[in-house]
Amino acid sequence: MEVGPNHPLSASVADALLAADEDEQIVVARNCWACGWSEERSVSIDSIETTEGDTHAVKRAALLDDIMNEATAIDDLTTLEDALVEVRRQRRLKTAGADSTDTVDSG
Numbered sequence: 001m002e003v004g005p006n007h008p009l010s011a012s013v014a015d016a017l018l019a020a021d022e023d024e025q026i027v028v029a030r031n032c033w034a035c036g037w038s039e040e041r042s043v044s045i046d047s048i049e050t051t052e053g054d055t056h057a058v059k060r061a062a063l064l065d066d067i068m069n070e071a072t073a074i075d076d077l078t079t080l081e082d083a084l085v086e087v088r089r090q091r092r093l094k095t096a097g098a099d100s101t102d103t104v105d106s107g
Contacts, residue, residue, distance in 0.1 A: 020045045 011019075016026050024045045031038045052058075074080050 017043075017045075020048075022046070022048050 013026075013028055016028070020026055022045055026043045026045070027040055028043070029038065029040045071080065071083070074083070
């Protein structure tokens with residue numbers, strides 16, 4: 001993997017495998033700085049099969065990342081407090097709406 005903002009000097013094997021394309025070769029190096037021992041192994045990617053995870057979980061994780069990025073960008077404490085109050089208000093409204101729907105459905 002090339003070194004850069006998205007790729008650190010050393011990456012995990014899992015990260016390298018997930019970033020690889022078909023017909024690529026991954027070289028994994030292990031070194032002992034104390035004794036000078038080193039080993040390199042290479043893996044060739046012949047084909048890639050992917051499975052998709054739970055769509056809801058993936059979307060939820062992306063939304064949580066967006067929310068956290070927005071929240072961490074806010075410097076004003078009052079704005080953060082107002083956002084928290086609004087989130088809690090929305091949750092209460094949704095919970096109250098769900099409770100009233102359950103009451104109507106069961107009657």
